[in-house]
Amino acid sequence: MPEQVLDDISHRRYNPLTGSWLLVSPHRTKRPWQGQQEAPAKNVLPEYDPKCYLCPGNQRAQGDSNPQYKNTFTFVNDYSAVKEQQQEYNPEIRKDDVASLLLRAQPVTGRCYVLTFSPKHDITLADMATSEILPVIQTWTRIYASHLSATSPLKAQADKILATIPANPDGEVEPPQNQLRYMQIFENKGAAMGCSNPHPHCQVWTTSTLPEEPGKELAQMTKYKSENGRHLLEDYTKLEIEKEERVVWQNAGFLVVCPWWAVWPFEVIIIAKRHVRALVDLSDEERLQFAEAVQEVTRRYDNLFETNFPYSSGIHQAPLDCTEEEAENSWFHMHFYPPLLRSATVRKFLVGYELMAEPQRDITPEQAAARLRGCGGELYRKLLN
């Protein structure tokens, strides 16, 4: 195995999905830590919090009340990062006008949603059974399907899905009038990841523009496909299954690996094993398999340091409004970026060198995967009771 040496030398690894490099320092794990400690999450939350704006029946910032929802509930973010209607802005870029070259801006419109995972204030995905995560995935699938462009190559598939998965009886959101380009589903979990409310929820930001990260990935996947005739994540998934050392877990539909190019200490990626372009391509069985993968990742995370493990996660898939080629080159996957490094209170800071020069990690992705493979079994909290 030619890569054995990488356990011992400082090196950089290439991320083919974004086209960028990161620095790996496997020998640096012995460094003592005297810096900031994370506050361990308070575990004593009530199942219902009358002051929580996400709990069923409660009133939100702008006056609306949540229904007594059973599984999930989606509403427009009261403090959306993008506006739906606004003034036009369309400045001309001219080579002889330096300001137009160096002070470039584009308008962005869109809509941001908040989507709760459960009516219970005091649980997380890790506490939920696969059958309880399934409604979350169904909600993600329906919101994606309902926002899809009428001209999207995935439209027929979306219509089929909307007829198959029952609508949420507690209400659903209608897409805005103007067709949007991309839908980013993401979760910030834990105070360390800027989450301001422990009630289990994620956000869905839809914009008129294709954001940087999915844009970079789509460009890289397109390039790889045209150069090699195969999908990047198809090749990568097969390779990792064969190599084994970075695999955390898998089922028939999905592979969970600490990617070769992981930046965050225990970063993982859930990748569809077959060519799934977006949520709407998943079969009934695959949605259940995906729910199982999400369950495995979040439970293993909590088991790792016996704590409510913070992370940011996000789904990358085909844009809402896309060409035939963009749809074909999209490959459904979900990233998890968790900050903890050595314990429930010691995190990795991606700061000075990482921001100014290049991301840097200490333990290798292979070491992280081995740790996470060993964290299966019942959720540690359930064993404590």
Add this chain to the structure above:
Amino acid sequence: MPEQVLDDISHRRYNPLTGSWLLVSPHRTKRPWQGQQEAPAKNVLPEYDPKCYLCPGNQRAQGDSNPQYKNTFTFVNDYSAVKEQQQEYNPEIRKDDVASLLLRAQPVTGRCYVLTFSPKHDITLADMATSEILPVIQTWTRIYASHLSATSPLKAQADKILATIPANPDGEVEPPQNQLRYMQIFENKGAAMGCSNPHPHCQVWTTSTLPEEPGKELAQMTKYKSENGRHLLEDYTKLEIEKEERVVWQNAGFLVVCPWWAVWPFEVIIIAKRHVRALVDLSDEERLQFAEAVQEVTRRYDNLFETNFPYSSGIHQAPLDCTEEEAENSWFHMHFYPPLLRSATVRKFLVGYELMAEPQRDITPEQAAARLRGCGGELYRKLLN
């Protein structure tokens, strides 16, 4: 002014230095914050801490003792992120070998230094007079000069500088045998930025590779130069001086602005007004002007929320080992990335959407610059006594 509308609409701005976009949501500052609060920095540090491994006379992790240094002191990091000597690794990349395409790695060698700013444990750059910051800049200049490649277009200039700026009487580091490619000088200040020791210091990581960020910037500056015949930061500096609204402060040699493309709430950049390729190009007078700029930035930061303002900062300049063209296209500047958003305890989290999709900011760079322009004058702490 065509940009007035940008105070009101959600939009993206383009960063010409890195070639990437960020989302700006000027209307979103009204959002209430219920999440994590930063612990305010404890202000009661001793001038000398017998347990600090950076204080004069103290022993460090690997047994060495610090001298009774007067201004600055530089030593090799006891837990360097890169090794100096290690096994070779040079795998072949072959189109028919998927593993070689998707599991790519490069060896990185180098050396990391720690560089203290002052023997006093309880001060920061903001507390130091320009005349006290000058020795820090002289030390940065000498370490850069002494590590420069013999074939660098800046070598003659470096030799002149080494003969002009007196050597540190408390000792200096010798460059390693193997020529390195890049030197990243950076500071992590404050627990919120992963700093584990409040003793004023920065780090200097030198590597055999050109890291991602300076690499991207050099490529973008090279492209701009070849397309427009002028330097990107030359055009940008002139433009900002004319526009005024993002200027925080300036003197004859340096401009301090909240850049058009700032990601962090109060991000600033110090840019040389004339074509300075690296530290060694600065005249005696310019080093003093640069010290003044660093003083102005750090003092204004502390004054803004009357706190010990956390940030990561870093210098970008010509690589240690570079071609004539790379030297010519380099333009000396220093970035400051501070996380605080609304007060000494409420920070901006660059998390879910930012990591998965695109960086997002709330207040505009113009608003940030106006705030920082108003924060001049004596350091707030000195007025309290």
